[in-house]
Amino acid sequence: MQLEDLFSVVKTRFNSDSGDEPSKRHKTNIPKGLLFKCPRCSNNTFMEDFVANGKVCPRCNYHSRLSARERLDITIDKESFEEFDKDMVSKNPIDFPDYEEKQAALREKTGLKDAVLTGKAKIRGEEIVIIVMDSNYMMASMGSVVGEKIARAFEYATEQRLPVVAFTASGGARMQEGIVSLMQMAKTSGAVGRHSDAGLLYITVMTDPTTGGVTASFASLGDIIIAEPKVLIGFAGRRVIEGTIKQRLPDDFQSAEFMLKNGFVDMIVERKRVRRTIAHLLKLHKPQEGGAFK
């Protein structure tokens, strides 16, 4: 017996509690959708309890991803959403093979036209422009539609003198749109700059995952940056960095807490307090009659 073989025997013994074949051990008869298995702590929770908890893992407080509609439901005043540009769909700027087909299938499956919803809404009566990204649609990568809708949302807010609240989530640039996708970083950041110059408030809420070209553009440019606990926030992918430095990275690398510690996030706010926090901040930034320093 070789030395490595000995280790493998020990490893197998340690890893298996019953000694059964792995396939046998994992065979259970739980109906799909009954349980939520947390991707962080692997704890199983009844789906019902998990949903009632705002899709937050009750054990480790992992804030799982929400669809844009779910996010709107828990964030804004009932029936206050007036959607902008809801029929905008992208073309295929670099003739990427099967891009149209893939999008058509996703539109069917998700009911979304692309990876972001934008519009006017109210939070506790305060009018805002809201931007919500949806990671169910191509990991909310930023292509022409995402870029255009976000730029228009900021331009509208600048014109109407409204604050912007953006819930970011994205895998980054949309590869299938090539360089056109990269240019959306400049387009959105430019629109943020003009909104900012007009003295208007922009609050970013970073949700899981906020990475790549979105982190390197409008997501990082909020006057106030809120993050949900433990979400992934970063520029480069973890595997890319591990490949570059040839080391495993600690688990909390690129977490919201890591970003807070390094000074790139203002506050970490639990999901159940996000709406309240935004409402307070909006109130705090309302133009004061006569009171403000000029």
Place this chain on the structure above:
Amino acid sequence: MTELTASQRMDIVRTKGRPTVRDYIPMLFDDFFEMHGDRLFGDDGAIMGGVAYFKGMPVTVIAQVKGSTLEENQQCNFGMPHPEGYRKALRLAHQAEKFHRPIICLVDTAGAYCGVGAEERGQGEAIARSIMEFMEIKTPVVSVILGEGGSGGALAMCVCDELAMLENAIYSVISPRGFASILWKDASREREAADIMHITAHDLVDLHVCDAVIEESEGGAHTDPEQTAENISEFIFAALQRNLQKGLDELLNGRYNRFRAIGEFQEGTAEG
């Protein structure tokens, strides 16, 4: 040489001996004074910046540095900037604005560095801020991509009034290698990726990302760096002439609209 494929141009760009900014700066400018540091953390060897004369006119030069030897490459981190590099670039851009000097950006990077320190110091924030603030810098900005224009790391120095690329240069959302590895889970299909990504200077003129293609000497810039430098110089001179006569609003609206107009989508179609 327009008949070359993207992957063939990628080979030319990666040819050992291709001129870098260290070769071009003395050929393009006089009396270059280098400035160091971002005043926040440190000095990044991957981005070199300073002031110089261009045909007698004071300008600010900001350039991404690639090395020709291993030692040079260690100093400049193989041309991959850290956040402090972008913050230095932005500091020098604001200095140029204060003293009413136009800015010349020379771009040549595989991308912003992907590492632990880069993340800790906010690579994403550094690039985002650079993009947003370059968009509003109140002086003309002209950028030239010399070799590789890799992703956000290049874009941070390409928010300009006019962008030119050397004829073999490439500019892409991600390196062809990264593209192949993400979309096909196979980094070895790099050449195939390069050929479908639309990353050559001519492709990017068609997509309205790039304004001009600068000819290289026959076979690539390494065969005659002086000739190539002369061509770059001619472009910069003409671009400065065009942009220096604009009023401030015209300049900044033009820069904003260059990017505002890019994107392909449709609205209210049958699918609606």
